[in-house]
Amino acid sequence: MKDTYELKLNASAQLSLPLGLVQTLRTRLGKPADSWLRYRLPQIIGLCQSRWGLEVEEAIPGGATAVVLAVRKAGMSAVLKVHPERELAERELHGWQLWAGKGMPSLLEHDVELNVSLQERVIPARSLAEVGDRDIAALAATGLLARLHSVGRPLNLPTLSTLIARRFTGAQALVKEGQAVVTSDLLSRAREVADRLLLESGPDVALHGDFFPDNILFSQQRGWLAIDPQACRGDAAFDAGTWSYAYGRGGQLRSNAELFAQHLGVSSERISGWALVVAVTNLAGRAAYGHADQAEVATTLAACQELL
Ligand SMILES: Nc1ncnc2c1ncn2[C@@H]1O[C@H](COP(=O)(O)OP(=O)(O)OP(=O)(O)O)[C@@H](O)[C@H]1O
Ligand SMILES: [Mg+2]
Incomplete structure (x- = not known):
């Protein structure tokens, strides 16, 4: 069985998401998970790409509550994190506002309406x-x-x-x-x-x-x-x-x-x-x-x- 979930981002781009994450979102969110993934997520990623000039590389596995993508902005490595749930996104944002650059990576951009943050990518x-x-x-x-x-x-x-x-x-x-x-x-x-x-x-x-x-x-x-x-x-x-x-x-x-x-x-x-x-x-x-x-x-x- 395939262990990825293929998502169409636009007419020319696809994204492979870890199936484990998709299954966890389905269990947690129920039915709305699929429509969020199919329709809302590509829309949010598209908006972030055009607004912040991002190139999407790939999904990063390991998380269970949000979609985390490796991206590049003006040649620099970054991470785009998209939450399906407002409450968790807000709670996370409080932390970034407090600790970004002081025990956490830098916060490059965020949008509270879209539940997204663009973070400095920690390497390695x-x-x-x-x-x-x-x-x-x-x-x-x-x-x-x-x-x-x-x-x-x-x-x-x-x-x-x-x-x-x-x-x-x-x-x-x-x-x-x-x-x-x-x-x-x-x-x-x-x-x-x-x-x-x-x-x-x-x-x-x-x-x-x-x-x-x-x-x-x-x-x-x-x-x-x-x-x-x-x-x-x-x-x-x-x-x-x-x-x-x-x-x-x-x-x-x-x-x-x-x-x-x-x-x-x-x-x-x-x-x-x-x-x-x-x-x-x-x-x-x-x-x-x-x-x-x-x-x-x-x-x-x-x-x-x-x-x-
Ligand atoms: N800023 C970053 N730099 C490098 N890697 C990152 C960064 N943010 C996230 N990652 C990678 O993506 C994985 C998932 O990210 P994160 O923990 O933020 O997602 P989550 O869905 O909220 O996870 P959880 O299951 O802990 O709730 C991390 O374990 C890490 O490997
Ligand atoms: Mg985590």
Whole structure:
């Protein structure tokens, strides 16, 4: 079976999108996904091309929420990211406005009506997920995190509780449909942990919101940079919790949390608590979209049970 989805951009140009991304968008958005892909996406890409003088090279695989294209603008490498959903595009844009050029790549252009951003392309873009030595990866991640958190606490950012509410609503929908490996009971226990952590939260910092190792890329010129933020404000332990779950996919949750606690001076219990919340909500989606195999499901569930 072909693993790409062929999209007609205009009379003379085609684009191959990763089939995995198309399937994830269909599961997430339902029926509207196909008409967005067939009609709206080529229109948006065409508008960006003529407005910003872009040459489209190819789709970049790896993402699951938006279409990411390698493009060139006046001979320079860039990335065009098109979101089908306004809320995620806005949340991401908040992050770019805060950190572009300061822990993230530069933001070259954006359009809030089209849900697009044109970003500096990170080269060679090796991600922290590919760094096998956990201590080296943690050192790079904590250094970057301290930098992102140090921008202060911009009050215009949405709160962490809105991000958490959205994640639980998404996970709950999958549980209702009977597709999820995460049960309603596990979900409500994770919700209780989240509510407690939100209630006992210390001072807010600006959070990346999706601090997965795949969202941290190495730039030859500027070192480790974050991409793909879901910026919000809240407990510093949340980003550390996301990392602690994600690096090793649940397998090293507790030891990651301890490492981060040492580096960032944040309580390791709070980091583990958030790691549990992110693990449960994330696993619901990863399993439903076919991104998690049996071993990952088992490891993550075991790590969650250990923390409950
Ligand atoms: N500025 C960039 N420079 C180089 N590569 C990039 C850049 N932005 C994105 N990429 C590549 O494209 C992939 C997908 O991008 P991104 O994470 O922004 O998409 P997404 O759909 O929001 O992902 P997710 O599944 O994490 O929500 C990244 O993992 C990375 O490989
Ligand atoms: Mg990403």
